[in-house]
Amino acid sequence: MTGRWPHIIVHADMDAFYASVEQLDDPTLRGKPVLIGPRSQRGVVLTASYEARPFGVGSAMPMVQAMRLCPQALIVPPRFERYIQVSAQIMQVFDHFSPHVEPLSLDEAFIDMSGAEDLFGPPTVIGRKIKDAVKEATGLNVTVGLASTKHVAKIASALNKPDGLTVVEHEKACEWLAPLGVKRMWGVGPKMEARLHALGFKTIGDLARSDPRTLTLQLGQHGSHLHALANGLDPRQVESSRRERIVGSERTLESDVSSLEQIEIHLRRAADRVSARLRNKRLHARGIRVKLKTTSFQLHSRQARLDPATDLGEVLFRAARDLAAQMLTFGPFRLVGLAAFDLASVAADKQLDLFTEPPRQSKLETTLGQLNSKFGRDTLKRARDLRRNGTVMGPAPTLDFRTNLPPEVEPERDRSFEGEDPGWD
Numbered sequence: 001m002t003g004r005w006p007h008i009i010v011h012a013d014m015d016a017f018y019a020s021v022e023q024l025d026d027p028t029l030r031g032k033p034v035l036i037g038p039r040s041q042r043g044v045v046l047t048a049s050y051e052a053r054p055f056g057v058g059s060a061m062p063m064v065q066a067m068r069l070c071p072q073a074l075i076v077p078p079r080f081e082r083y084i085q086v087s088a089q090i091m092q093v094f095d096h097f098s099p100h101v102e103p104l105s106l107d108e109a110f111i112d113m114s115g116a117e118d119l120f121g122p123p124t125v126i127g128r129k130i131k132d133a134v135k136e137a138t139g140l141n142v143t144v145g146l147a148s149t150k151h152v153a154k155i156a157s158a159l160n161k162p163d164g165l166t167v168v169e170h171e172k173a174c175e176w177l178a179p180l181g182v183k184r185m186w187g188v189g190p191k192m193e194a195r196l197h198a199l200g201f202k203t204i205g206d207l208a209r210s211d212p213r214t215l216t217l218q219l220g221q222h223g224s225h226l227h228a229l230a231n232g233l234d235p236r237q238v239e240s241s242r243r244e245r246i247v248g249s250e251r252t253l254e255s256d257v258s259s260l261e262q263i264e265i266h267l268r269r270a271a272d273r274v275s276a277r278l279r280n281k282r283l284h285a286r287g288i289r290v291k292l293k294t295t296s297f298q299l300h301s302r303q304a305r306l307d308p309a310t311d312l313g314e315v316l317f318r319a320a321r322d323l324a325a326q327m328l329t330f331g332p333f334r335l336v337g338l339a340a341f342d343l344a345s346v347a348a349d350k351q352l353d354l355f356t357e358p359p360r361q362s363k364l365e366t367t368l369g370q371l372n373s374k375f376g377r378d379t380l381k382r383a384r385d386l387r388r389n390g391t392v393m394g395p396a397p398t399l400d401f402r403t404n405l406p407p408e409v410e411p412e413r414d415r416s417f418e419g420e421d422p423g424w425d
């Protein structure tokens, strides 16, 4: 088995999305050529089912032309409300896998699965699980590509449709890209393709071997970008933009930490803050992620499922501690962060809570949170959190609070975030 990739990026793309939804909802359309689009003479095909594609029909083609090529095709007007509904189900499935999901359209998204191997398995297994989960939730097929960059993941999914699963090993990305035509590159349309061909670049490998300075002279800014992409380099991160996808807290430390005991102090604080914010928003988290930044600025992260979903600081803390323990060998660390993701409103989880939430813990944490928000952050603290300042020594019971402590000497370096978090690997 090859080594771990620096990042695991998934590109997931539903197959003939609108047509597949129509075939799902109306069994009489299954196995038949279906064109989604207006019946009007001037309309264009939005999606053609896979049964229609051998006739040379594709999206963006004038409907008149498509009907000439495939006269037996069934024309179905689009039902966007339904597609939006199914899209929400799909994105919800992706949310179960990672806090970082970047939708590109209703049926397509990047999912950052970096640091999730311990939870889900190696990249191939991750891809399989995402496909199975989408199928189970919607009855529809998704094609996925997995690679260590967005660019390669996007190309990988496009090459093998429908119902594909393509994994491009990190170390072999350049080799894999080299024989592909330049039009496969993300962002290269017909015009750029023609330009590249005119300059003698037929394959991605041709671009990779070219002199980047000459390429920049020939194509401007685009040149150096394409040269980097052709060489398997793509620093772009998966950018989740929807709000409330993630609630997190992180701290750049005054002095580096390496022992689990030291890290625990910061995880405890972050868990309490995240817990308070979840409670304020009446949200429960089903996923947790811990990130640690080393003194050489390398980011490491691990994530885990929370079952049942929770807003309890104690539960978040315990899960976070287990994740941090898996990364100790990378230390020492200069930053400790914790984030809750896959968030659902408490109302949706209420049934579950009645049977699973330890009521005393919840009540205590709620009271603690209310007091702290009324009288200022850190009015009440657990004794174990004070060890850093030498106030309390030795092991302390889990729930032991002190009141009216003097404000901390250490400058405030916490960062709280919700929704988009560009710093989270």
Ligand SMILES: [Mg+2]
Binding pocket: 013, 014, 015, 016, 017, 107, 108
């Ligand atoms: Mg698609």
